[in-house]
Amino acid sequence: MITKYIKVKTKGNSDVIDITPELKTILVDEVIKDGILFLSIIGSTAGLTTMEYESGLEKDLKNSFEEFFPHKKKYFHNSTWSDDNGHSHLRSTFIKTNMFVSITDSKLDLGTWQQVVLIDFDTRPRERTIVVKYVQS
Amino acid sequence: MITKYIKVKTKGNSDVIDITPELKTILVDEVIKDGILFLSIIGSTAGLTTMEYESGLEKDLKNSFEEFFPHKKKYFHNSTWSDDNGHSHLRSTFIKTNMFVSITDSKLDLGTWQQVVLIDFDTRPRERTIVVKYVQS
């Protein structure tokens, strides 16, 4: 099992970042023909999932997060810690911080309109680290 | 690592399909006593998860999806692309398109009332492909 890291600078506030190009770079550099990439984002205010990465859907997704877990709602987390990111934590716990992408015939097993995205739910710009472990056959 | 494919015909519109029998077939055919099946559904309008597969809960689940991400709501995705499946994409991004099922003593590590389901959120019937990679000890 080999470990690689993807470093991403985000704007926070549910910034959605397509990391598919970085995954393809790992695929090519490491010459992985068949295997699985296991992705984990470190921290409790971000998430990893897939979507069709286009600006209309990005707006719809941010609207959904704001509807379900509003930024300005009262959260016990915020009052306990004088913090402002209770909603960020909840969004992360629902979307989760880990996922995998399998590889067949030197290609990621994704659809044409399906990208792997990091969503940074925190309320400020951050540099994020994604741990990528891979196994190959 | 071995790759198998499960092909499923769906009706779309959050059709819920129990794929546990297909997983058991792989288990038996490949004689996997101990290992993990890694499942990925190709595309950005479907999801994979587990549930007690019974018709009452299936209705409740569809009602939840419709409540959170209504079909007839206005979505930027739909207005941008003259499309009607903005809600399908959002449902997929929340449920996610990958999961794994481990195997112990030649059995899937699932409860008696727990099945692995594919949910097709798209708005039309589709033929779906699930990539199954497995490792065994």
Added chain:
Amino acid sequence: MITKYIKVKTKGNSDVIDITPELKTILVDEVIKDGILFLSIIGSTAGLTTMEYESGLEKDLKNSFEEFFPHKKKYFHNSTWSDDNGHSHLRSTFIKTNMFVSITDSKLDLGTWQQVVLIDFDTRPRERTIVVKYVQS
């Protein structure tokens, strides 16, 4: 691939239990320097995810679950089976019952304020079993 089990007694009703200490015990006992732990909770009324495990956020999380999937709402699952845990099933299907945690340099790849939690959505105390499969390099 090695299999370990974590047994946890819960109070039910969305009881949130930090299982990070148990994962660290496996890490130390099995001397895993680099690898992945694959976690599956058996059953269809529980979930596995990560969060900052602190009491304020725990309340916020329970409030979110109750808002999205209220205990006292009418569910077809409950009327069909004379049951009272329709909401428990829905919560589990959204949070999902499996996740993995990778390990680098003999440490879990988690943030300082990020713990792995089991949430028991069922309506009564239960003893839960988490299957942990691990691979190491």
